[in-house]
Structures are given as C-alpha cells and as structure tokens.
C-alpha cells in the first residue's frame with residue numbers, strides 16, 4: 001500500500017520533468033535563438049509528438065514551405081534533440097554539392113549501413129582509403145552508375161525488367177493479395193496500391209536478383225512491403241517494441257539475401273550484373289559473414305524498390321480521377337502500342353514522341369515527392385554567408401523548392417499536368433531536384449521513368465479500369481498524400497487511403 005502511493009508522485013515528477021525538458025528544448029530555447037526566422041516550426045516538433053517521434057521532423061520537412069516562408073539563408077533547427085542546419089535556397093544547395101569534403105555525404109551512408117545492421121568493422125572496411133584517393137564505397141557508387149546509367153548494363157537489365165512487367169501485368173496474375181472481390185470470370189475489384197506494388201516490386205526483384213531469390217524466400221515481396229510501410233522509422237532508431245512488424249520483416253529480408261548469396265553462383269546466374277559486382281567488392285574486402293552480406297544487399301534492394309511503385313500508383317490514380325486527361329494521354333501513347341508487329345510496347349516512341357506524357361510524369365513527381373538531401377559538417381564551412389559548425393547535420397528538404405511559384409508558375413499547390421509542357425525552362429531549373437543531387441544523385445532515374453511508362457502503357461491498353469462506386473455516404477476522391485512521415489522520396493497515401501478499381505480485360 002505504502003509502495004503504491006509512493007510511486008505516483010515519482011511518476012508525476014518524471015512526467016513533469018519530461019514535459020518541461022521538451023518545452024525548453026524544442027520550444028522555448030529555439031525561440032530565444034536569434035537564427036530562427038519564425039517560431040512555428042519549433043512548435044511542430046513539440047506538439048507533433050502524438051504520431052511518434054519521427055513524425056515531428058516529417059511535419060517540419062513536408063510543411064516546410066508553409067512555415068519557412070521566405071527564409072532563404074541557412075538556419076538552424078533542433079530536430080530530435082540534434083542541432084541541424086536547414087538549407088532551402090537552390091544557390092546554397094549547389095554550394096553544398098560542391099563541398100564534397102567539408103560537407104560529408106559518406107557519414108549518412110555510414111548511418112544507413114549501420115541501420116541495416118552492418119558492423120562498424122565492415123563499415124570501416126568499406127570507407128578505408130588505404131592510401132588511395134577513393135575507398136570501396138566510392139567504387140560501389142560507380143558500380144550503381146555503371147548498372148543504372150544509359151549503356152549496355154542498363155539495356156540488359158531494362159529488357160528483363162520491362163519483360164517482367166509485361167508478364168506480371170496480366171489478367172491471370174491479378175490475384176491475392178490485390179483482389180478484393182471477383183464478379184464472375186470477367187471482372188475483379190482490386191486495390192490499386194497493392195496492384196502497382198506487387199507488379200513493380202516483383203518485376204524488379206526478379207530483374208535484379210533472378211529467380212533464385214524466390215527459391216530461398218518465396219515471400220520476399222510480401223516481406224518487402226511489411227518492411228517498406230514503416231521503413232521511415234528505421235533511421236529514427238525506433239525501439240523494437242514500437243515497430244516490431246517492420247523489424248521482423250527486415251530480419252527476414254536480410255536473411256533471404258544472405259541465403260541467396262550462399263547459393264552456388266551457377267544457381268543464380270540470372271541475377272543482374274550489379275549483384276555479382278557488389279559480391280566481388282565484399283569478397284575483396286574479406287566480408288564473408290552471411291549476417292553482413294545479407295543486410296548489405298538488402299539495403300540496395302530497398303533503395304531500388306521503394307519509390308517507383310508509389311509513383312506508378314499516383315500516376316494511375318490521377319489519370320483515373322481525370323477522364324479528359326486520361327483520354328489525352330492515351331491517345332498520345334497509342335502509336336507506341338500498335339507500331340510493332342509483335343504488339344510489344346515501343347518504349348522509344350513513349351520516350352521521344354510523347355511530350356504530354358513527359359510533362360504529366362514530371363508533374364506527378366513534383367506533387368508526390370518529398371526527397372531530402374543530407375550531409376554532415378566535417379569541417380567548418382561557410383554556406384550562404386553562414387558559418388556551419390562541424391558535427392552538425394545539414395538537411396536540404398527539396399520539396400519546398402518544388403512549390404516555389406517564382407519558378408513553377410502560379411497555382412503551384414494544384415496539379416497541372418501541362419505545367420512542364422508549357423514551361424520547358426523548369427526542367428533545367430536549379431530548383432528542380434526530384435532525384436536529389438551532387439554525389440548522391442539518384443542513378444535509378446532513367447530506369448524509374450521506363451518502369452512507369454511501361455506500366456502505364458500496359459495498364460491503360462490491356463484493361464478496362466473504372467473507379468469502384470463509393471460506399472453510401474462517401475464521395476469518390478483521390479486519397480491524400482501522407483505528409484506526416486519523413487519518406488525521403490515518393491509519399492504514400494494517408495493510412496487506409498487507396499484507389500479501388502473494377503477491372504475487366506480489354507480483349508474479352
């Protein structure tokens with residue numbers, strides 16, 4: 001009895017101290033900071049606690065433009081207890097890209113590898129220069145480019161990848177888990193989110209790792225989604241109990257890639273060139289523990305998969321909600337479906353002769369993408385007239401630049417599929433950074449476009465797709481983007497948000 005009554009004041013005291021500390025750290029102390037352009041961002045981390053720690057900083061990033069206003073000079077912000085510099089001006093961002101030594105991109109890659117369970121010893125091996133100007137991780141970045149930039153290796157990968165989409169985006173393959181109901185043999189009600197996800201991640205997994213990955217891990221695609229849905233919690237070091245599904249799925253995926261690499265090489269000869277090239281890097285560094293090689297390969301699998309299916313989802317979702325636009329884009333794409341004798345999709349036509357499609361693609365990227373560049377200040381450096389102190393992170397939330405009406409024209413908050421068609425200069429603007437930039441510039445941007453184009457072409461011409469009627473009392477509406485999570489790429493819909501469609505094959 002005595003013990004019970006004694007614990008209550010202790011809990012009350014700890015709670016008061018915790019609230020007081022957070023008020024001081026995230027609200028009062030930043031308000032006293034002369035660098036602060038406006039107090040509101042500091043209130044977001046404090047009151048945004050409800051959806052979890054990481055959501056706080058996400059709200060600062062994604063609503064950045066609203067709150068940053070016209071703050072153009074670099075400024076400091078306390079995020080998750082870390083003093084961080086926020087850089088929002090395109091000129092300053094280019095200056096950051098040029099400072100490849102003082103503003104270290106490697107530190108962030110090291111963090112990512114550590115999040116994936118790569119040991120400090122092996123991280124050090126990857127970043128050991130051994131007296132040479134470049135370390136093994138620099139070599140890995142080059143390998144990504146060799147595989148993914150235009151050239152023979154991309155051609156080979158792309159042929160397999162696009163053929164996989166062709167094979168999987170078929171009536172016979174519309175099955176669990178994407179089907180919600182079947183109406184006879186010719187109509188199915190389908191979750192668009194799951195349909196796009198399953199076709200694209202399955203196609204990419206087979207293209208990169210070959211079929212052998214499915215022999216060791218038949219559920220690799222399902223596990224990827226269980227991981228990907230909550231993967232944003234990983235860099236925020238969520239405790240295991242608060243993200244158990246994500247951590248369990250991650251462990252299964254890492255084990256899958258470890259088992260895959262343990263197979264004799266001839267049994268996985270259909271894997272992409274990059275897999276063999278990375279395996280050679282691990283061998284040369286003496287990294288042979290399966291528990292290390294698995295997570296390393298899975299970290300690549302993650303980065304190659306997490307954005308394109310979401311971009312596809314939003315592309316199709318916008319078209320289905322806008323019948324006039326759908327017809328215009330379809331009629332522009334049509335020659336690509338009929339020109340070749342074997343009825344294959346003419347990708348060159350889509351890429352070279354469809355300006356409306358190109359503009360639509362960029363606008364979807366603009367509206368749905370929340371990329372963030374990160375660096376660590378390794379040595380004192382001046383950016384935009386402000387001295388940045390070593391040891392602090394630099395964040396570049398690019399999304400706010402994509403909503404700059406001085407660059408992108410009026411009505412930036414609205415979706416305008418002809419925006420890039422009507423204003424070509426936007427493509428070359430330093431404010432346009434959908435794939436990041438500098439040394440980390442996404443090498444997958446060429447493949448991403450081809451994936452989306454291929455998916456759209458087959459989807460629009462192979463099926464008759466209609467939005468399913470809304471349930472009584474609700475209206476059919478495009479789902480909102482979930483801007484409360486720090487996705488670092490294409491945002492998902494809000495939890496529970498989806499587009500439900502009724503599908504019939506066109507040939508029936």
Ligand code: HEM
Pocket residue numbers: 141144148303304305307308311369371372373374434435436437438439440441442443444445447448488489490
């Ligand atoms: C819509 C699709 C995509 C978006 C929006 C996207 C975005 C990004 C962003 C923002 C970065 C980090 C840039 C930075 O830190 O400054 C990145 C890096 C990367 N992306 Fe993508 N990406 C997409 C598709 C792809 C695809 C399809 C692949 C591969 C097949 C890919 C492979 C990579 C790789 C390997 C990196 C790391 C580069 C390195 O460390 O050298 N991405 N991507």
